Amino acid sequence: MPEAPAAASADSGPVIQAHIRAARTEFESQVAHARAEFEEANERIKARTGRDLILATLIGVAAGALLLGSLIFVKQLFLVFALAAVLLGVFEFSRALVATGRRIDLIPQLVAGAVVVLSGYFLELWLHWVVVFVAIAVVVVWRLLVQMTARDGRTYGAVLGDALVGGFVQLYVPFLASLCVVLLAQDGGEWWVLAFIAVVVAADTGAYAAGILFGKHPMAPRISPKKTWEGFAGAVLAAVVAGVLLGIFMLGLEWWVGVVIGIVILGTATAGDLGESMIKRDLGIKDMSSWLPGHGGVLDRLDSILPSAAAALALYYLFTPLVAS
Incomplete structure (x- = not known):
């Protein structure tokens, strides 16, 4: 008779383990089902809007945290983020234009863009306008001079279009971004x-x-x-x-x-x-x-x-x- 409790305890061990395994299997099944439903909803949203909801949300939250922290604690740090965003934006835009046959001088664009953004924070407003004008003139004249030395038979209309588009890059990205920096200052x-x-x-x-x-x-x-x-x-x-x-x-x-x-x-x-x-x-x-x-x-x-x-x-x-x- 004293050995009965020990035998009952020995028999209950496998039963408890079976319940644990069953509970774990059910939990994993529920998680898999929820994940499948979420992915299906995410795909529907992606098909309708063109965005991946999960990645877009994570990246948006991370960018928002950096932005919020820089503006609240050290606003000069926002200038670093603004400068990096402008340079990347100029690079993207220039690369997309080059892919369509336009000739964009990347290095002058990046240097001029950086100067325009920084001048918005460190210079008086009227001097900033002078810098913007000079930056546009530099990228336009640079394109014309490079084309003159190339002598590849490019038509006058195409050369003029390249120069105007190069100036537009400066107006669209660095200049507009510099107004944000002017406001920051x-x-x-x-x-x-x-x-x-x-x-x-x-x-x-x-x-x-x-x-x-x-x-x-x-x-x-x-x-x-x-x-x-x-x-x-x-x-x-x-x-x-x-x-x-x-x-x-x-x-x-x-x-x-x-x-x-x-x-x-x-x-x-x-x-x-x-x-x-x-x-x-x-x-x-x-x-x-x-x-x-x-x-x-x-x-x-x-x-x-x-x-x-x-x-x-x-x-x-x-x-x-x-x-x-």
Whole structure:
């Protein structure tokens, strides 16, 4: 009789192990099922929007953390990120243009772009404008001189087009980005930079979510087939709400000023997005590069921010006196 409990304990061991194995198998099955459903949903979203949801989210969160940290703690560190983004954007754009037969001088473009961005932070505004003019002149004259020495029979129209496109690269990427740096250099400018970028991100997120859930009517099918009016409505709502909240709690402005900021930044962000889509359509490409999985290239992420920087700088000069008064 004393040996019965030991025998029962010995018999219960395999039973417990069988239950554990069964529970583990069931758990693994549930995880696999959930993963399959998530991947299926992700593929549907990717097919509809052209983005990989997981990678796009991870990269967006990482970039946002770096941006937030630099602007809050050491705003000069944001200058480093801005300079790197501009140089990568110029490289992407130049490479895409060269692939279509244009002749772009990469080294002068990169050097001139870096000088333009840095001058926006360290020089007076009027000197910055001089630097921008000189940078454009340098890349244009450089292209003409290189073409003169090449003597390869390139037509006059093609040479003129190369020169004009080279100047456009400087205006589109370094110059617009330098306006963001000019804003950064102002007193409290880091909060304005953070605010306008946050509005751009909110508008993009609102458009993305509303487009997925409700999107049926294309907004500009010949330029960007995946954008819908329902998505634009979501962008309007998100941009206005973000503008009001950021205006009140971050910039110390009246609520109506936040509405103006949200609407203006939404307009420039939408124009920048559609404008880059037109450029890519003319170049015959989907993305400027594949360096940022789920997003495309660096310039694909800057398309809405670049023109919005000009609007944000104008809004800063317009509404900052209201805070002082």
